[in-house]
Amino acid sequence: MTTLQNSSAPRGAEKEPGQGALRRYIDGVQAVVGMELRQRLRSRGWYIMLGIWFALIWLVTALTWISWKAQSGMGIDPGFGVPGPGPLIFEAVCAFVLLFGLLVAPAFSANAISGDRSAGTLAIMQVTLLRPGQLLWGKFLASWIVSMAFLVVSVPFLVFGIAQGGLGAGYILVALLMLAVQLGVVCALGVGISALANRPLFSIVVTYLAVAALVFGTLIAFGLGAMVSNGTVEANQIYYKGMEQYPEEEQGMYPPVPSRVDITDENDEFACFGPLVEQPATRTDRVAWLLAMNPFVVVADAIPYPDRPDDGRDYYPTGMFQTVSEGARYVQAGPEATYQCAGGKVAPDSIGQQMPFWPLGLGLQMLVTAGLLALGWRALRTPAGRLAKGTRIA
Amino acid sequence: MTENQPPPPDPGRPGLTEPFNGLSATGLARSFGEVHAVVNMDLQAPAGEVTALIGPNGAGKTTLLLMLASLLAPDQGSIRVMGIDPAKDPAAARARIGWMPDTLGVWESLTAREILTTMGRFYHLPKAGIPARVAELLDKVNLAGLADQKARVLSRGQQQRLSLARALLHDPDVLLLDEPASGLDPGSRIALRGILRSLAAEGKAIVVSSHVLAELDEIADGAVFVNQGRTVLRQSVDQAAAQGRRYAITSLDPAALAASLATLGVEFAPGAGRRDSVLASIGSETEAAELLRGLVAAGVPVSSFGPATGALEESYLSMEVEQP
Numbered sequence: 001m002t003t004l005q006n007s008s009a010p011r012g013a014e015k016e017p018g019q020g021a022l023r024r025y026i027d028g029v030q031a032v033v034g035m036e037l038r039q040r041l042r043s044r045g046w047y048i049m050l051g052i053w054f055a056l057i058w059l060v061t062a063l064t065w066i067s068w069k070a071q072s073g074m075g076i077d078p079g080f081g082v083p084g085p086g087p088l089i090f091e092a093v094c095a096f097v098l099l100f101g102l103l104v105a106p107a108f109s110a111n112a113i114s115g116d117r118s119a120g121t122l123a124i125m126q127v128t129l130l131r132p133g134q135l136l137w138g139k140f141l142a143s144w145i146v147s148m149a150f151l152v153v154s155v156p157f158l159v160f161g162i163a164q165g166g167l168g169a170g171y172i173l174v175a176l177l178m179l180a181v182q183l184g185v186v187c188a189l190g191v192g193i194s195a196l197a198n199r200p201l202f203s204i205v206v207t208y209l210a211v212a213a214l215v216f217g218t219l220i221a222f223g224l225g226a227m228v229s230n231g232t233v234e235a236n237q238i239y240y241k242g243m244e245q246y247p248e249e250e251q252g253m254y255p256p257v258p259s260r261v262d263i264t265d266e267n268d269e270f271a272c273f274g275p276l277v278e279q280p281a282t283r284t285d286r287v288a289w290l291l292a293m294n295p296f297v298v299v300a301d302a303i304p305y306p307d308r309p310d311d312g313r314d315y316y317p318t319g320m321f322q323t324v325s326e327g328a329r330y331v332q333a334g335p336e337a338t339y340q341c342a343g344g345k346v347a348p349d350s351i352g353q354q355m356p357f358w359p360l361g362l363g364l365q366m367l368v369t370a371g372l373l374a375l376g377w378r379a380l381r382t383p384a385g386r387l388a389k390g391t392r393i394a
Numbered sequence: 395m396t397e398n399q400p401p402p403p404d405p406g407r408p409g410l411t412e413p414f415n416g417l418s419a420t421g422l423a424r425s426f427g428e429v430h431a432v433v434n435m436d437l438q439a440p441a442g443e444v445t446a447l448i449g450p451n452g453a454g455k456t457t458l459l460l461m462l463a464s465l466l467a468p469d470q471g472s473i474r475v476m477g478i479d480p481a482k483d484p485a486a487a488r489a490r491i492g493w494m495p496d497t498l499g500v501w502e503s504l505t506a507r508e509i510l511t512t513m514g515r516f517y518h519l520p521k522a523g524i525p526a527r528v529a530e531l532l533d534k535v536n537l538a539g540l541a542d543q544k545a546r547v548l549s550r551g552q553q554q555r556l557s558l559a560r561a562l563l564h565d566p567d568v569l570l571l572d573e574p575a576s577g578l579d580p581g582s583r584i585a586l587r588g589i590l591r592s593l594a595a596e597g598k599a600i601v602v603s604s605h606v607l608a609e610l611d612e613i614a615d616g617a618v619f620v621n622q623g624r625t626v627l628r629q630s631v632d633q634a635a636a637q638g639r640r641y642a643i644t645s646l647d648p649a650a651l652a653a654s655l656a657t658l659g660v661e662f663a664p665g666a667g668r669r670d671s672v673l674a675s676i677g678s679e680t681e682a683a684e685l686l687r688g689l690v691a692a693g694v695p696v697s698s699f700g701p702a703t704g705a706l707e708e709s710y711l712s713m714e715v716e717q718p
Contacts (some may be wrong), residue, residue, distance in 0.1 A: 024518050031515035035504070044502045111449050120499030124560070127493045128516035129485055383467035383481060387426060 032138020086164030111192025195376025225287030264344035285334025292361030429467030
């Protein structure tokens, strides 16, 4: 903050150097947050939404519980040996909270600034010593805090899921943290868009479209991207050892057993042999970043799961989140790691947990969000230079 | 400050010499795409005076005020708020500017007291002093009884007064008021007049835009007339009053009045009003006094004698003629 030359009359900005400037910055942010929260807490719609939310999650939990009961009662093993309904309920509630959180968060953030603009109150704030950054921070924090309330309401159900056994309490913390971060991303997106838009309706619609782009757009883009990401991978020949068991007379239909010197790598099932040649493969690793931005992938990937036991079974109890996470890491690893006999190596059954995928996704989400907020900050600077057509300042 | 202020000096080169004590704007221009809202405007609002900003709808008054309030950057020209350039140091300028927009802009679910308290924090007023300052201003604008009502339930005039309190909260040196009197009841108008005069007496520079010209005659020391994005006239109210204008004269005996006026050599025309009055063009207030004395001396039963239009209204009407 710049200093003032003249301090004859009592006025707003007293001279305060260095540290005081930071405290004043934070105080301004707090004032915005306080103002926003007061307004939100006084609207009845908020409480109604919270009630509906509670009822919905209760319903999801109950239905998940009932369906598990029904299936285990019929003697069907629903989760390939899941010990109890705990993980199922936990994952269902997590996924549901994320889904509804993504739908609710724009309602609290996407009209934050455009609403003030259309009510004529934005200019009144801009003409004070409040700076654009303080305004954005305050609006963002307030909308985030409000959407946190929805997470808090869902905690009992997560605890219920954990209490059914099968998972540690640490899962709740990781899950809540990641859900909170994802809601934060959506809130920041909404605030950034609302700073750019002139009318609340427009910014709300655009924010919902942005959320849809994150949830569905990333899947579609990944799918389309994978189709055009044709590349090659260096691999040699595969030999399936099961063929050795076939009777003599059928042997002619199958390739001969490779000689031992040609084999570059083998396990119980496969052997790789012969020279490396370029083989066509889909380079999913080039477009995996699109998938990474999906909020469900981020949350699923961040929640830990146990390593697959190496006991020779084909099926393991895997939850929904583990499946999503493993799938995402599989496409990210690309053909080098997953194509059979790529580089002369037998591909492992599962690629293990070597690299978490979610930091990439979260990083990209934050990059997009930061970009939008930066544009929003520019739009809030005064004295305003160029204005969008039809803008009325006050 | 004296009431007989000479007309504002020609906008020289503010900033180069002694900084102008008050608000000064020189050669402002601002366009929005193809629309040239402000083409060339000058405005000097000296400290201790109320300066009226007068012009027809669409003349660029609000755009000018937005530029003066440091919300809008001018394409050309410069602004000095007590010597500070808001383009270079907006924070320092804003600490000295109080702005009351023509839109009400209240947070409907907050109370008047909460709005003012939050504003105090936005202005970084010392926290301990905010409640007292807020109470003082609520008192000043006569909203103390409604302080804890949601702004939604306030009437337009009450919201207008809240808006004024907000503009005054941080004790600014320069006040920019866009249509402050619109929506106010007569009592509040008189109170507003009193508040503005006392603020001017405290040495603040006040700019008021309004269409109620008769009101401005009472409050303003000087006036700036704008039309089609340009400053067309700068005039002190005393100058405006000194210029010729029409007086409405009514007599119990219209025939005697007409005869007397003809004898005294005063041009007159029948009035447009409902009452049986005549309009006489009179060059100055001195001449008006002489005419009245003459009429009374001639035995004409004069029942009313007064300016038919306000001083600023006369200027405004003549300006419109000059600017078709």
